[in-house]
Amino acid sequence: MKTTWKTFMFLIISTLVLVSCEEDTLDPLTGKYSPPDVYDLTILGAQEREKAGPLYAFSLDLKDNESNTLSMTLFSTDYILPASDYTPSLQAANKTYLISSNGTTFNGQQVVDGTLSIALQDSNYTIGGILYLADETVLKLSGGFTYAYQPDPYIPTYTYTDETQTPAMGGAQGSTPIEGSAMHRITVYADGVFYAYLEVVADANATSLSGTYTIKDGVNSVGQIGNGYYLDWSWYGGAGTLQGGSYYMKGEDKMFLREGAGTVTIADNGGKLAITGENLSLLDLEALIASKGANWTNLPAKGSFILTDVTLSN
Incomplete structure (x- = not known):
């Protein structure tokens, strides 16, 4: 009887150990992240466009109804901001957004990674994407704004x-x-x-x-x-x-x-x-x-x- 009981307990303990090891093995593979903070940014604040060598730099502030603010600096070779996926960059490059101490921020916190997808229909833009902040916050963004730049093209010297x-x-x-x-x-x-x-x-x-x-x-x-x-x-x-x-x-x-x-x-x-x-x-x-x-x-x-x-x- 004692032998049977010992065998039974051994099997239970072994099963628990295997389950624990399996969970520990899977955790790094699947990842455990906090759910993203979701924002719908539909209010266009400050906007500016300037020449940056062969590129144009577009500075935009997008806000939601509670004044949460995405401040972006995006680059393009086009005079009008084109529809595209914009990826992070430490320096000016076509179809990127700037990440650095003077780069793209959300509520003042630096954005360090993620892709911004911008679509354009007539003069109306929509924006979406997953961004990651320096404090490890994850953002899920959506929204839209209307193009409001002056139509006259910039003429360089x-x-x-x-x-x-x-x-x-x-x-x-x-x-x-x-x-x-x-x-x-x-x-x-x-x-x-x-x-x-x-x-x-x-x-x-x-x-x-x-x-x-x-x-x-x-x-x-x-x-x-x-x-x-x-x-x-x-x-x-x-x-x-x-x-x-x-x-x-x-x-x-x-x-x-x-x-x-x-x-x-x-x-x-x-x-x-x-x-x-x-x-x-x-x-x-x-x-x-x-x-x-x-x-x-x-x-x-x-x-x-x-x-x-x-x-x-x-």
């Missing part, structure tokens, strides 16, 4: 440099000079940040750059602009990349100009330029890289840009 050389057929590195011409290697900056580089072939005796220029793969005459290019030497068994020719920036992406029906018009007023690109064919860089140099195609959408009051740098 444009400057340029101009280096000249004698171009050759097939490009600056070609072997046959283009008689009576000069290549103007124009680099444009927007608020001091690089924006565009153009290889403009003009008459060597011209007193201004005014004119309408076509894009040419291998320049061979006055009135042309050399196209852009991108090569990855690993496609041919080498190392490194070679990129250049004419291109401009769209946010953080390089838009390489390609031969086509597009034009660049320059109005030169005593060295102050107005530069307009229209109907521009642009290299599909993503397709080129994916094909390892086999697919030299253009983007389906044409490119354009307008640069006004571009002043020569000293």
